[in-house]
Amino acid sequence: MTTTRVLIADDQVMVRQGFTVLLDAEPGIEVVGQAVDGIDAVARVAELAPDVVLMDIRMPGVGGIEATRRIMTSPATTSKVLVLTTFDLDEYVYEALRAGASGFLLKDASAAELAHAVRVVAAGEALLAPNITKRLIAEFSRMSDVPRGPVKGRSGNLTERETEVLSLIAQGLSNAEIAQRLVVAEQTVKTHVSRILVKLSLRDRTQAAIHAYETGLVRPAGY
Structure with a gap:
């Protein structure tokens, strides 16, 4: 161990x-x-x-x-x-x-x-x-300058699936939970996460979550 x-x-x-x-x-x-x-x-x-x-x-x-x-x-x-x-x-x-x-x-x-x-x-x-x-x-949403409402498009050069994974990361889901939601292997999710971090020049999934909210890629309900 x-x-x-x-x-x-x-x-x-x-x-x-x-x-x-x-x-x-x-x-x-x-x-x-x-x-x-x-x-x-x-x-x-x-x-x-x-x-x-x-x-x-x-x-x-x-x-x-x-x-x-x-x-x-x-x-x-x-x-x-x-x-x-x-x-x-x-x-x-x-x-x-x-x-x-x-x-x-x-x-x-x-x-x-x-x-x-x-x-x-x-x-x-x-x-x-x-x-x-x-x-x-709520704090992410308040501090963002992006107008409220659904945001269309992708963040950077992410694929559609990578954008979906990023959204789920921002909602606090673990790799296992994302894999279950998307009906894919957990290793596949790990690969997507790694590519997201590289493409967006981010250090870890916490920064990825911050990026998703600050750029308006995702919004909590009611915002």
């Missing part, structure tokens, strides 16, 4: 220790380090190259959003960032994802939810807490 290596960045020692105990008890997950603030997180990522960083948003000095931005803009970065916070405010969600985070989860998540989130993000999927998703979609 491949072990997912995790770094925990939080200014509260009890939070770091608590998450460490919870995750180390999970099969296939190992906490390899802790960071006390954003600057420490950036340095520890460079040193340890964890698969996933659990990043608190509110930390003294350099906060989690800026630390995420610095980590994800480094050419050497292979880590994914999962943002953890007690604050489910829209601007935090949006800015964290824009900074390059692959997921967003509230700190009151259960141990099982936390472990699932780490595995999902490590596998290259995007993850959002279910109670945040609807407001996030």
